[in-house]
Amino acid sequence: MRNINNIISRCEELAFDLDFTRAKEWKNEDKSRVIVGYMPIYFPREIIHAAGGLPVAIFGGGDRKQIIKGDAYYQSYICHIPRSIIDMALDKHFDNFDGFIFPSICDVLRNLSGIFRTKGFGKFVKYMDFPQNFLPEVGGVFYQDEMRHVLHYIKEINGIKVTPERLNHSIGLYNKNRRLIEFIYDIREKYPWRLSMKDWYHILRAGTVIPVEEHNEILEEVAEYVKGDVGQRQDKVKVVLSGAFCEQPSVGLIRSVEDAGCYIVDDDLQLGSRMVIGDIDATSEEPLAAIAHAYIFQSRYSSSIYDVDNPKEYRLAKIVEERNADGVIFASASFCDPSLLDAPIFQNAFDRMGIRYIAFQFSENINQFKVIKEQVGAFSDSIKLWEDEPSSIPVAE
Amino acid sequence: MATIEVIKERSMILQKEMIEGLFNDLEKAHETGKKVCYTFVPGNLSELIRCFDMLPVYPEINALQSAMRKKSAAYIKEAERHAHSEDVCTYVKCDVGMLMKGNIGPTGQKLPPPDILLLSYTGCFTFMKWFETLKREYPNAKVVMIHTPYQEGGKMTPEMVNYMVKQMHEEVIPKMEEVSGIKYDENKLKKILQYSKEAEDWITKIFETPKHRPSPIDAYFAGVYYIGPINIGFRGTPEAVEYYKELYNEIQERIRLGLGPVTPEGEMKEEKFRLVVEGPPNWTSFREFWKIFYDMGAVIVASSYTKVGGVYDLGWRHDPEKPLQSLAEYCMNCYTNLNIPQRIDLLTKCIKEYGADGYVTNSIKSCNSFSAGQLAMMREIEDKLEIPVGFIESDLVDPRYFSYSNIKNRLESYFQMLSQRKMMEAEETH
Numbered sequence: 105m106r107n108i109n110n111i112i113s114r115c116e117e118l119a120f121d122l123d124f125t126r127a128k129e130w131k132n133e134d135k136s137r138v139i140v141g142y143m144p145i146y147f148p149r150e151i152i153h154a155a156g157g158l159p160v161a162i163f164g165g166g167d168r169k170q171i172i173k174g175d176a177y178y179q180s181y182i183c184h185i186p187r188s189i190i191d192m193a194l195d196k197h198f199d200n201f202d203g204f205i206f207p208s209i210c211d212v213l214r215n216l217s218g219i220f221r222t223k224g225f226g227k228f229v230k231y232m233d234f235p236q237n238f239l240p241e242v243g244g245v246f247y248q249d250e251m252r253h254v255l256h257y258i259k260e261i262n263g264i265k266v267t268p269e270r271l272n273h274s275i276g277l278y279n280k281n282r283r284l285i286e287f288i289y290d291i292r293e294k295y296p297w298r299l300s301m302k303d304w305y306h307i308l309r310a311g312t313v314i315p316v317e318e319h320n321e322i323l324e325e326v327a328e329y330v331k332g333d334v335g336q337r338q339d340k341v342k343v344v345l346s347g348a349f350c351e352q353p354s355v356g357l358i359r360s361v362e363d364a365g366c367y368i369v370d371d372d373l374q375l376g377s378r379m380v381i382g383d384i385d386a387t388s389e390e391p392l393a394a395i396a397h398a399y400i401f402q403s404r405y406s407s408s409i410y411d412v413d414n415p416k417e418y419r420l421a422k423i424v425e426e427r428n429a430d431g432v433i434f435a436s437a438s439f440c441d442p443s444l445l446d447a448p449i450f451q452n453a454f455d456r457m458g459i460r461y462i463a464f465q466f467s468e469n470i471n472q473f474k475v476i477k478e479q480v481g482a483f484s485d486s487i488k489l490w491e492d493e494p495s496s497i498p499v500a501e
Numbered sequence: 502m503a504t505i506e507v508i509k510e511r512s513m514i515l516q517k518e519m520i521e522g523l524f525n526d527l528e529k530a531h532e533t534g535k536k537v538c539y540t541f542v543p544g545n546l547s548e549l550i551r552c553f554d555m556l557p558v559y560p561e562i563n564a565l566q567s568a569m570r571k572k573s574a575a576y577i578k579e580a581e582r583h584a585h586s587e588d589v590c591t592y593v594k595c596d597v598g599m600l601m602k603g604n605i606g607p608t609g610q611k612l613p614p615p616d617i618l619l620l621s622y623t624g625c626f627t628f629m630k631w632f633e634t635l636k637r638e639y640p641n642a643k644v645v646m647i648h649t650p651y652q653e654g655g656k657m658t659p660e661m662v663n664y665m666v667k668q669m670h671e672e673v674i675p676k677m678e679e680v681s682g683i684k685y686d687e688n689k690l691k692k693i694l695q696y697s698k699e700a701e702d703w704i705t706k707i708f709e710t711p712k713h714r715p716s717p718i719d720a721y722f723a724g725v726y727y728i729g730p731i732n733i734g735f736r737g738t739p740e741a742v743e744y745y746k747e748l749y750n751e752i753q754e755r756i757r758l759g760l761g762p763v764t765p766e767g768e769m770k771e772e773k774f775r776l777v778v779e780g781p782p783n784w785t786s787f788r789e790f791w792k793i794f795y796d797m798g799a800v801i802v803a804s805s806y807t808k809v810g811g812v813y814d815l816g817w818r819h820d821p822e823k824p825l826q827s828l829a830e831y832c833m834n835c836y837t838n839l840n841i842p843q844r845i846d847l848l849t850k851c852i853k854e855y856g857a858d859g860y861v862t863n864s865i866k867s868c869n870s871f872s873a874g875q876l877a878m879m880r881e882i883e884d885k886l887e888i889p890v891g892f893i894e895s896d897l898v899d900p901r902y903f904s905y906s907n908i909k910n911r912l913e914s915y916f917q918m919l920s921q922r923k924m925m926e927a928e929e930t931h
Contacts, residue, residue: 177877178873178876179866179872179876181588182869208626208651209626210869211625211626211627212869215841215873218842218844221840221841222841222845222877230653237646237647237664239671241671242664242667242671243648245664246664249660407630410622410633412633412636412644415637438588439588441589441590441626441627441869442626442630444588444589445590445630445633447584447585447586449633449634449637452584452637463584465586
């Protein structure tokens, strides 16, 4: 087993390599390989893998790219991520990418797909309309059609015909990926001091820009590491971080939350990698139907999925309960419609349910966290000092 | 400040009467037993609502009317007191605030709660979130969502149409039958759709009249009144057909007399600039906003906003022979459901065919469906047509984001640029 510090350090490099060096190296190893960039939140990466491609997540430039050209494309009252993505595209960070997928999450990223089309970036641009109808014979069929379009685009480039066997193999690899991720989340719930959220974030995010086989190896090593009695427990409360599923906060902000007295035991930062709960059937003769079925029946709640029959406030409350969390931190990107429009729904419900929370907004490129740190610190202190119930964190076994 | 006497054409009065009639019916819905359906303008299934004898309520129309009556600021503040962010759609906040303050509609009459929330999720992501919010406010209402696929590839595919028709068969129609107690009658729907088609023919002719010089109408500021009946539940009625015929005849008379558009202060005397405008108007200061334009002799000959409830100028019409397919195509064909290249093409066509001198974007702070991408669109249009472009910012119904001086300064500079360009072009011609 490699040294954990080396693994984390390598993951940090990968996660924030805005030139996507590893992905491009991978592509250069075989002429039939393609790179397909996808925007947040979720995309069924299995199908790209099965088509001989590497799905690469595009989360914008964060606090590591100065935006110059992108600001000319977006008004001040639009969130930051589209301007940093367009800036990266114009600065040729996505050279060698064959296609771009824009999952249906909000109007801003939807319209960004049109700008990519207009600019002629990539060999294909696909706005992926995820069904908001959850009947398998209606929304499920439509979703399969959407996936077939993507496969068609890739086949036009590399000629690879995707068979059920190839798809099932890919589904199996991503099932393993999801299982390992959840295993580590489960360990972190009980022993969050064994792996900081900052490090875990780097490890998770690295998995979105490298082949799944490589990420699975990393996760296996990390899983072994967190099984051990490592790290030292600190006097912190446990929180769930919610609302930052698209534009990502800088790592400094994540660290500030931890430093201010919170263990983040669940979050939606890399929601796409965890969207499907449990395995997708990897033995089906109709694997696309299996993926659609999993999306309809096994998805996590998301601010971009219509929730009327399955209210999200109860689903988040359940996560809080299952993770034994003391409260929720709502972190929304400024001007993020999905997250901010959900805020009153969550907050009004949590007021009724007695779930403690705080809320703040961020932008991917801010790195001044004094105010947020004070707010989180006060939240953590209020729980630790004035609550009747003791902190629910168990003593290390 | 002196009071301005507002001059109204007969068609505007007719339209006002239609809307007042609807609000009166809504007020009496409980007594008459009519079921109430809350829905949205883009992708509205007015014909289906009418087929089940329901009364429509359009939350965004309430919001804009509240703004025009200077009530929106208080509603928005009320919503913000309940955790609604400053940074999201002000239509939503105005509607939620109005609900919290007793759901008194813009006409001063109390609006009935919905029996059904019909979400035709077309072209605007916020609609979905809005209905998630309303569902929690009206737990007894039946909710039905019809997901309208986006024209991402610049066309409506058979898969997209099938998906929508299946949703109508499996979800929309059964729930509407359940709520209304009325069985779906396709023949009735076909008859309604015939009126829709006729109204669409007439409104298309009306919005083609600005091709004349001078333009007999303002296709943006007056246009928002013209689209009222077709967008808020009267499409599919003989009344709407009659209204649009009347309006068309009035406009023809103006053309015959060589008259320009009617403004709140009378006829516009001299048409100096012909513009195409992208984006919704500001509603809180609608008159002041319009006045900046007509004071400078600027007339809007075409606008994207008047296509928000349906794009008819490319030839598409409801087809009574394909009722459900036709409703599906209608939803997918609303302006904000078009992709960015389609929007650019449509606006380019307008600029060329209507002989526009300039292209102005009114970028709305809280409407990402329109606003995200407008700068890129503007750049493309400027490069393609070498036409002067202008850019202003305001909001739909939040008065805090309408800065009269800033907008006026920007527009005055823009009009000066247009004047200079016209002079230079005239010199080159001579």
